[in-house]
Amino acid sequence: MQPRYQRRKDARPAEITEAAMAAFAENGYAATRVDDVAKRAGVSKGLLYLYFKTKEDLFKAVIRSFIAPRIDQLSNTFEKSGLGAEAFIRGPFLAFVKTLPDSPIRILVRLMVSEGHKHPDLVEYYWEHVVSRGVGILKKIIQHGVDNGEFRRTPLLDTPQLLASPILFCVIWKTVFHAQDQLDSDTLIETHVDAMLDYLNAHSPQEKSR
Amino acid sequence: MQPRYQRRKDARPAEITEAAMAAFAENGYAATRVDDVAKRAGVSKGLLYLYFKTKEDLFKAVIRSFIAPRIDQLSNTFEKSGLGAEAFIRGPFLAFVKTLPDSPIRILVRLMVSEGHKHPDLVEYYWEHVVSRGVGILKKIIQHGVDNGEFRRTPLLDTPQLLASPILFCVIWKTVFHAQDQLDSDTLIETHVDAMLDYLNAHSPQEKSR
Amino acid sequence: MQPRYQRRKDARPAEITEAAMAAFAENGYAATRVDDVAKRAGVSKGLLYLYFKTKEDLFKAVIRSFIAPRIDQLSNTFEKSGLGAEAFIRGPFLAFVKTLPDSPIRILVRLMVSEGHKHPDLVEYYWEHVVSRGVGILKKIIQHGVDNGEFRRTPLLDTPQLLASPILFCVIWKTVFHAQDQLDSDTLIETHVDAMLDYLNAHSPQEKSR
Amino acid sequence: MQPRYQRRKDARPAEITEAAMAAFAENGYAATRVDDVAKRAGVSKGLLYLYFKTKEDLFKAVIRSFIAPRIDQLSNTFEKSGLGAEAFIRGPFLAFVKTLPDSPIRILVRLMVSEGHKHPDLVEYYWEHVVSRGVGILKKIIQHGVDNGEFRRTPLLDTPQLLASPILFCVIWKTVFHAQDQLDSDTLIETHVDAMLDYLNAHSPQEKSR
DNA sequence: AATGAATGAGTATTCATTCAT
DNA sequence: CATGAATGAATACTCATTCAT
Numbered sequence: 001m002q003p004r005y006q007r008r009k010d011a012r013p014a015e016i017t018e019a020a021m022a023a024f025a026e027n028g029y030a031a032t033r034v035d036d037v038a039k040r041a042g043v044s045k046g047l048l049y050l051y052f053k054t055k056e057d058l059f060k061a062v063i064r065s066f067i068a069p070r071i072d073q074l075s076n077t078f079e080k081s082g083l084g085a086e087a088f089i090r091g092p093f094l095a096f097v098k099t100l101p102d103s104p105i106r107i108l109v110r111l112m113v114s115e116g117h118k119h120p121d122l123v124e125y126y127w128e129h130v131v132s133r134g135v136g137i138l139k140k141i142i143q144h145g146v147d148n149g150e151f152r153r154t155p156l157l158d159t160p161q162l163l164a165s166p167i168l169f170c171v172i173w174k175t176v177f178h179a180q181d182q183l184d185s186d187t188l189i190e191t192h193v194d195a196m197l198d199y200l201n202a203h204s205p206q207e208k209s210r
Numbered sequence: 211m212q213p214r215y216q217r218r219k220d221a222r223p224a225e226i227t228e229a230a231m232a233a234f235a236e237n238g239y240a241a242t243r244v245d246d247v248a249k250r251a252g253v254s255k256g257l258l259y260l261y262f263k264t265k266e267d268l269f270k271a272v273i274r275s276f277i278a279p280r281i282d283q284l285s286n287t288f289e290k291s292g293l294g295a296e297a298f299i300r301g302p303f304l305a306f307v308k309t310l311p312d313s314p315i316r317i318l319v320r321l322m323v324s325e326g327h328k329h330p331d332l333v334e335y336y337w338e339h340v341v342s343r344g345v346g347i348l349k350k351i352i353q354h355g356v357d358n359g360e361f362r363r364t365p366l367l368d369t370p371q372l373l374a375s376p377i378l379f380c381v382i383w384k385t386v387f388h389a390q391d392q393l394d395s396d397t398l399i400e401t402h403v404d405a406m407l408d409y410l411n412a413h414s415p416q417e418k419s420r
Numbered sequence: 421m422q423p424r425y426q427r428r429k430d431a432r433p434a435e436i437t438e439a440a441m442a443a444f445a446e447n448g449y450a451a452t453r454v455d456d457v458a459k460r461a462g463v464s465k466g467l468l469y470l471y472f473k474t475k476e477d478l479f480k481a482v483i484r485s486f487i488a489p490r491i492d493q494l495s496n497t498f499e500k501s502g503l504g505a506e507a508f509i510r511g512p513f514l515a516f517v518k519t520l521p522d523s524p525i526r527i528l529v530r531l532m533v534s535e536g537h538k539h540p541d542l543v544e545y546y547w548e549h550v551v552s553r554g555v556g557i558l559k560k561i562i563q564h565g566v567d568n569g570e571f572r573r574t575p576l577l578d579t580p581q582l583l584a585s586p587i588l589f590c591v592i593w594k595t596v597f598h599a600q601d602q603l604d605s606d607t608l609i610e611t612h613v614d615a616m617l618d619y620l621n622a623h624s625p626q627e628k629s630r
Numbered sequence: 631m632q633p634r635y636q637r638r639k640d641a642r643p644a645e646i647t648e649a650a651m652a653a654f655a656e657n658g659y660a661a662t663r664v665d666d667v668a669k670r671a672g673v674s675k676g677l678l679y680l681y682f683k684t685k686e687d688l689f690k691a692v693i694r695s696f697i698a699p700r701i702d703q704l705s706n707t708f709e710k711s712g713l714g715a716e717a718f719i720r721g722p723f724l725a726f727v728k729t730l731p732d733s734p735i736r737i738l739v740r741l742m743v744s745e746g747h748k749h750p751d752l753v754e755y756y757w758e759h760v761v762s763r764g765v766g767i768l769k770k771i772i773q774h775g776v777d778n779g780e781f782r783r784t785p786l787l788d789t790p791q792l793l794a795s796p797i798l799f800c801v802i803w804k805t806v807f808h809a810q811d812q813l814d815s816d817t818l819i820e821t822h823v824d825a826m827l828d829y830l831n832a833h834s835p836q837e838k839s840r
Numbered sequence: 841a842a843t844g845a846a847t848g849a850g851t852a853t854t855c856a857t858t859c860a861t
Numbered sequence: 862c863a864t865g866a867a868t869g870a871a872t873a874c875t876c877a878t879t880c881a882t
Contacts, residue, residue, distance in 0.1 A: 028324055030240030034877060044843045046880085055877065109382075114238055114324030116386050127390040159398040165379035172319075172378055173371070176326045180337040188369040195409035199401075222866090244852060254868045256855085265852065432845090448744055450660030454873060464847045469874065529802075534658055534744030536806050547810040579818040581803070588802055589795035592739075596746050600757040608789040611829075619825035664856060674864045676859085685856065 013051050013061070016041045021062045025107040029059055029115045059115070063122050066108045070096070071130055075137045085145030086197055089163075093141070094193055101170035101185040109171045138163050142200070151200040166192045223261050223271070226251045231272045235317040239269055239325045269325070273332050276318045280306070281340055285347045295355025296407055299373075303351070304403055311380035311395040319381045348373050352410070361410040376402045433471050433481070436461045441482045445527040449479055449535045479535070483542050486528045490516070491550055495557045505565030506617055509583075513561070514613055521590035521605040529591045555581050562620070571620040586612045643681050643691070646671045651692045655737040659689055659745045689745070693752050696738045700726070701760055705767045715775030716827055719793075723771070724823055731800035731815040739801045768793050772830070781830040796822045 019041035023032045034055055038045045052058040077092050116123045138160035145151035156162060170185040177183070229251035233242045244265050248255045262268040287302050326333045348370035355361035366372060380395040387393070439461035443452045454475050458465045472478040497512050536543045558580035565571035576582060590605040597603070649671035653662045664685055668675045682688040707722050746753045768790035775781035786792060800815040807813070 026327070028238065028240065028327075030238065031328075033875085045878085046843050047841075049878070050841075110323060112386050113320060113382060117236070117238075118241075120389060123386060124390065127387055131387065132390070155397050155401045159394060159401060161379075161383070161393075162376065162398050162402055165398075165402075166372065166375055168382055169371075169375040169378050172323060172382060176322050176333060177337055177341065179330060180334065180342070183371075184369060187365050188372050188375075191365045191369060191409075192372055192375070195405045198409050199405035243850090255853085256869065257867050259853065260866075263853095446747070448658065448660065448747075450658065451748075453871090465874080466848065466876085467846050470845075473874095475873065530743060532806050533740060533802060537656070537658075538661075540809060543806060544810065547807055551807065552810070575817050575821045579814060579821060581799075581813075582796065582818050582822055585796055585799035585818075585822070586792065589791075589798050592743060592798055592802060593791070596742050596753060597757055597761065599750060600754065600762070603791075604789060607785050608792050608795075611785045611789060612792055612795070615825045615829035619821075619828050663854085675857085676864050677862075679857070680862075 012043070012047070014065075016043060016048055016051060016058070017061050017065050020058050021065065021104075021107060024059065024062055024111060029055075029111070029118075034058075056119075060119065060122060063108070063111060063119075064125070066104070067129060071133050071137070075133075075140075078137065078141060084148065085141050085150050086201075088141060089193060089197065094190065097164065097167055097193075098186050098189055100167050101174055101189075106171050106175055109168065110175055113172075134164065135161050145200060154200060156196070156200060163193075163196055222253070222257070224275075226253060226258055226261060226268070227271050227275050229253075230268050231275070231314075231317060234269060234272055234321060239265075239321070239328070244268075266329075270329065270332060273318065273321060273329075274335065276314070277339060281343050281347070285343075285350075288347065288351060294358065295351050295360050296411070298351060299403060299407060304400065307374065307377055307403075308396050308399055310377050311384060311399075316381050316385055319378065320385055323382075344374065345371050355410060364410060366406070366410065373403075373406055432463070432467070434485075436463060436468055436471060436478070437481050437485050440478050441485070441524075441527060444479060444482055444531060449475075449531070449538070454478075476539075480539065480542060483528070483531060483539075484545070486524070487549060491553050491557070495553075495560075498557065498561060504568065505561050505570050506621070508561060509613060509617060514610065517584065517587055517613075518606050518609055520587050521594060521609075526591050526595055529588065530595055533592075554584065558583050565620060574620060576616070576620065583613075583616055642673070642677070644695075646673060646678055646681060646688070647691050647695050650688050651695070651734075651737060654689065654692055654741060659685075659741070659748075664688075686749075690749065690752060693738070693741060693749075694755070696734070697759060701763050701767070705763075705770075708767065708771060714778065715771050715780050716831075718771060719823060719827060724820065727794065727797055727823075728816050728819055730797050731804060731819075736801050736805055739798065740805055743802075764794065765791050775830060784830060786826070786830060793823075793826055 016037065020032075020037045023037050023040060026032075034048065035045060037058065038048045041048070048058070052061060074093070074096060078088055081088060081092065083091065112123065112126065139157065142151060142156055142160055142163070146153055146157065166185075166189045170183060170188060173181075173183050174185070226247065230242075230247045233247045233250060236242075244258065245255060247268070248258045251258070258268070262271060284303070284306060288298055291298060291302065293301065322333065322336065349367065352361060352366055352370055352373070356363055356367070376395075376399045380393060380398060383391070383393050384395065436457065440452075440457045443457045443460060446452075454468065455465055457478070458468045461468070468478070472481060494513070494516060498508055501508060501512065503511065532543065532546065559577065562571060562576055562580055562583070566573055566577070586605075586609045590603060590608060593601070593603050594605070646667065650662075650667045653667050653670060656662075664678065665675060667688070668678045671678070678688070682691060704722070704726060708718055711718060711722065713721065742753065742756065769787065772781060772786055772790055772793070776783055776787070796815075796819045800813060800818060803811070803813050804815065
């Protein structure tokens with residue numbers, strides 16, 4: 001009958017979720033009004049409640065919409081690339097990582113920091129699906145470097161997230177100080193990676209006592 | 211039980227501010243009820259409003275109470291120490307930095323990330339009084355190392371905050387994933403500093419062309 | 421009992437305004453609770469705030485609802501009547517004026533006296549739309565009487581509101597002393613008009629030196 | 631011991647009452663804060679409550695402080711003057727009446743109109759001590775004029791307050807429209823008195839049927 | 841499916857009043 | 862007498878949620 005309506009039916013949840021993402025990103029959870037989300041999505045409040053039972057429901061849907069399948073992709077890329085650890089880090093890894101500070105992940109980080117406390121299940125969810133896997137991949141890469149003689153055995157094997165730490169640093173810095181400072185995140189990240197690789201390289205002559 | 215009248219005008223603001231700090235840290239700005247802050251402080255709502263005109267006022271007082279005078283202290287320490295750059299970084303700097311991830315700064319960071327958006331003046335305040343100064347000190351130390359031949363000339367001169375980036379990383383990580391993971395922030399920070407110093411050291415034979 | 425949903429968007433504002441008029445009339449602005457207005461209107465507080473952004477908004481709407489279009493009507497009546505000034509004053513004018521002391525204008529007067537101070541824009545509004553026009557009509561009538569020889573030239577041309585002053589007098593008197601005294605406002609007003617016309621009449625032989 | 635203190639002790643209530651009068655005049659009863667009154671009076675809130683048990687108490691004291699003993703004085707003046715009714719009205723009465731619209735009575739009127747409703751005892755008090763007596767004096771004067779042949783018998787004998795009605799009119803007008811219009815109350819009152827006397831004069835040839 | 845009028849519990853803020861000092 | 866810190870009840874206003882249409 002009314003294809004216009006039917007065609008949109010499937011898209012509705014996503015439309016609302018996107019509007020909500022923008023709203024939550026701007027104001028945080030508590031300060032975001034459901035009314036506003038509905039208005040942004042061009043939908044009535046009533047309809048919104050048809051798709052999401054509560055405001056919290058909507059919030060969770062927003063957070064979940066961030067699942068980064070690229071994490072697994074990164075893992076695959078590494079295994080299929082046949083590259084050495086350093087080459088992979090300097091190549092695909094660095095390229096990927098440099099895109100993050102200006103990606104929508106900023107929103108996710110902001111929301112997790114602000115609201116994570118109240119939604120432990122979401123934190124758990126992200127930990128399991130994204131973060132711990134990411135850390136696992138990093139560990140695998142470093143281990144691979146050690147195994148094939150590229151890298152020394154360093155404490156980085158126990159805290160591989162150090163390799164990716166500048167991402168979080170840049171995201172936070174940009175989120176908070178965007179008005180005060182234009183951080184050159186590319187350079188910062190590259191420098192960090194350079195330093196890490198120096199540190200990891202087995203041919204480095206210094207004694208790393210600790 | 212408690213005497214109704216305590217007549218301790220001077221201590222009150224600090225008492226209230228501390229209670230508010232705890233409350234804001236737990237729930238964020240919007241989700242914190244003034245009523246609760248008053249209760250925590252063992253004070254009536256009315257009294258709270260005698261000292262702070264609005265909830266926002268209170269919030270700002272909390273944030274401002276974080277001024278880290280230790281920043282300047284660090285600067286002084288460096289200049290008076292007579293230590294070389296590396297020695298200073300490995301010594302007093304590292305010691306100081308390792309205390310941060312578990313200090314109340316966690317709260318500050320959380321609040322700045324969650325609510326900074328809404329209070330640009332506070333962000334500005336912190337930028338001016340704390341962050342930009344901190345960055346300045348880092349730069350001065352590195353520059354000193356370059357000047358006296360300890361360090362190579364690297365991009366770290368332009369993004370000195372990289373030296374301190376793990377602090378923010380650890381704070382965020384612990385804030386969000388305290389239930390999932392016990393991050394060994396000491397090791398992470400030490401490893402990072404080791405790596406940075408390797409990278410900076412002039413005697414390092416590699417070409418850092420980048 | 422009452423259906424929760426009445427869906428009568430159009431009538432709502434007027435219903436609320438009327439309830440508010442009664443409440444404000446009874447207690448004045450500050451002492452009227454929005455809750456009470458809502459209750460009187462048989463409506464929830466929330467709905468009230470859907471139509472009026474603030475309590476002051478509501479107050480202004482109430483005051484504005486008093487616009488007396490009869491003012492202009494009076495002017496037209498005079499011009500179309502073809503009556504002489506005295507005949508008009510003794511006829512339509514007197515009839516109209518006698519209705520006022522017991523009309524809802526009492527409320528308006530009370531509110532303007534009590535709250536006018538705080539709402540200068542409302543006073544201005546009424547001055548412009550009602551009072552100054554009313555004074556203008558009075559002046560026109562008297563001037564007409566002078567022009568066609570009915571009336572002498574008297575100071576009433578400069579203070580024509582004197583002709584209508586008993587209205588305000590009666591309203592105030594009744595408002596304040598309703599429990600102490602039953603003022604016969606009809607007689608008072610008629611007497612006043614009689615006196616004014618005597619005074620105005622050109623054939624009156626006395627010298628008005630003043 | 632402390633004559634400074636003791637000397638003021640007696641004056642305190644009056645000082646507070648005056649400050650309160652100013653405050654109530656500006657804002658009305660409900661919108662006046664006891665704090666403000668105390669501050670205006672240069673006194674602590676606690677002391678204020680030592681003299682006046684409640685805010686309402688204070689209000690009543692303010693209102694009562696207005697008792698116009700001049701009312702009785704006017705009555706005496708009339709009886710001792712030996713003047714005829716017209717001469718008295720044109721003389722001492724007019725002079726007295728013309729002072730009123732700009733006297734503090736404005737405040738009293740405003741307060742009675744705004745708050746009288748809530749304080750019937752005050753209204754009663756004023757009715758008995760001031761207003762009904764004033765009306766009585768007016769009636770006596772007019773009656774005297776009738777008795778000695780100066781005046782005709784008119785309905786003014788039943789509504790003698792008409793003679794004084796412009797006072798109230800001017801007070802209200804000035805209170806409400808001070809920003810819009812500079813009413814020449816002297817002229818208005820004089821004109822009104824002229825007209826009333828014309829009307830009252832027995833030698834006036836017209837038939838006053840009503 | 842879609843709307844938006846209607847609800848009411850919840851929150852910031854004010855201010856008369858008290859009372860330890 | 863005098864103070865002003867302290868209280869808490871009262872009140873304007875918001876917003877998630879419901880439901881007749």
